[in-house]
Amino acid sequence: MSRSVRLVPACTSLLVTLSLSLSFSLALTACSGGGGGGVQGTPGGSGVRDPYFPKAGNGGYDVSHYSLRLDYEPDDEQLSGTAVVTARATQDLSAFDLDLTGMDVEEATVEGEAARWNRVGQELTVRPGDELDDGETFEVRVRYSGTPQTLTDPDGSEEGWLPTETGAVGLGEPNGSMAWFPGNHHPSDKATYDIAVTVPEGLQAVSNGELTGETTTGGRTTFSWHTAEPMASYLATVAVGDYKVSRSTAGDVPVYTAVAPGQVKASAKVLARLPEVLDWAETNFGPYPFSSAGAIVGGEDDAGYALETQNRPFFPGAPDTGLLVHELAHQWFGDSVTPKTWRDMWLNEGFATYAEWLWEEDEGGDTAQETFDALYDHGEETYEDLWAFPPAKPTSAAHLSDEGPVYQRAAMVVHKIRQTVGDDAFYDIVQGWTAAHRHGNADTDDFTAYVEEQAPDEDFDAIWEDWLYGDGKPGSP
Structure with missing residues (x-):
């Protein structure tokens, strides 16, 4: 906790800074004569x-x-x-x-x-x-x-x-x-x-x-x-x-990609699908929220992770299609609709992970329901920490990005909403959410309230209590 106080009478100021264990900083004044004063x-x-x-x-x-x-x-x-x-x-x-x-x-x-x-x-x-x-x-x-x-x-x-x-x-x-x-x-x-x-x-x-x-x-x-x-x-x-720089378009959106020399061949095929992924994402999540798109593909040792940097995500080495889908989905979830605090991280990662499930479903692979069921039945084999803590309550900053709870279990929360309301209402909710908070900030309470407002006849209490905030593995899928 840090706290500062400055008293400013109508006289000459002399700054004194005291560094204490509690990080208090006081700026006091010394006067060369009389005069009124007060807190400014x-x-x-x-x-x-x-x-x-x-x-x-x-x-x-x-x-x-x-x-x-x-x-x-x-x-x-x-x-x-x-x-x-x-x-x-x-x-x-x-x-x-x-x-x-x-x-x-x-x-x-x-x-x-x-x-x-x-x-x-x-x-x-x-x-x-x-x-x-x-x-x-x-x-x-x-x-x-x-x-x-x-x-x-x-x-x-x-x-x-x-x-x-x-x-x-x-x-x-x-x-x-x-x-x-x-x-x-x-x-x-x-x-x-x-x-x-x-x-x-x-x-x-x-x-x-x-x-x-x-x-x-x-x-x-x-x-x-x-x-x-x-x-x-x-x-x-x-x-x-x-970098090797390429310019193209995805519909009316300019696309700018920069690729490290050693990754040009490996990334060519997946980057060629970037316009397709953006078009698919617009269908699911609403209009693309920015005036340009693209990607930065660095060397494999440049970083230990990909990141949804705005407009053009960064990848350490050539991504696969699933990772490209994940980071581009973040342009809606995290970049345009940004969390108010880091406690709301699951809103970023849950939706971006669920985007991967939807893409897999639409590409003829496992359905989102099959992915959900497999996670519920034996997800701990892949994600040891899957049930370690609820998505909306990471135990500490060190666990803010744990893939099991914050990515996979958070995506399960999104799927439970879809199960509850049905596909038509679900996509209305998702697109309405990205529109309502476009270029703004939102937290978990904003999201749960929005879902309840859009589907007033449904009961979401069990989803919030068991899947979003509940400890341990929920009792039934």
Whole structure:
């Protein structure tokens, strides 16, 4: 828990920071004479008290846009950047925090004026010269440089900035984006993005959204990317490397793929099905929520997992069709409809996993019912932890991505809804859900309430109590 208090009488201010075991920070004032005074703006909170990552994100403001200018040199793994964050104060602010780990901060300004700043752990605390009023839109600019860190998640996987054979890739779930740019790094605060990346000539720099510019000067090339739809920071990516780039379309949607040289042949067949998968997904989940699509296929050793980075998911090596279906389904479930907290992770993974079941069913393989029955009967043989905890209540951050409960059992919850309401009503519910929360945030309570509203004659209590929140294996399928 972190708490800050600042007292600002009408006199000269002297900042004093006390670092205690409870992370209290007090800014006191010293007066050179009399004068009235009182409590004015207060610092925004350091963290939004997410149930699994309490220090993630920050209080007191809401970000609307990030403009990032990055310069990366793969040979010495040095990154320099300027981040311009446009935000609106949600309270009177004397100071606010940005999440940034590692890197050396060189300068911070607010509304073009130099601002004081200090750092403790992942918190970069910025104190503007003039306090910010509740509702005021402001711009903070941070210049920084250094060797961006590779972070280790509670589950042991690596994220943040991952050096690769010919460059690097930035992957952010759940908190890795704070390794390469300062921001409000919690999924509840989505924003639009402009990301410009300068790299040695001959390399590619791929990011989210649409490529709006490519210029080469003095042996270095700058790639400029624009993301017009709101995006959670954990879905932001930058991939630098010797990629083969292809451009095509899926209906009216531009498709941009970048593939590492060693994966071009292996991934060609599955990537050729990307328009087909998107068309199938639109039929099931509703209109595609973004203005471009695609994929980034890196080397097999670039990361230990695939990730649904917005617009173009990242794959470590050529994916199979099922994995492509899973990550593209995330464009609806997770990327467009984003969880309010990390406790709601099952909404992302349950629907993306169920998309794999539906694809298999439509391709003439096992039906979703057969997949469900097999999991219920002997799923522990494949997923030892299948019944370890309920999908909506992971036991800790270390188990937030456990495949058994959070992916497979969560997909079983989705199937139970389908069983209860029938196919027509089920697809109406799914498409209505993605439309109602398009480009927004939603949590488990929002979802269960929505399902009940759309099917008021059905009783979902047993599904919520036994399958979504219940401990152990439910008594009957």
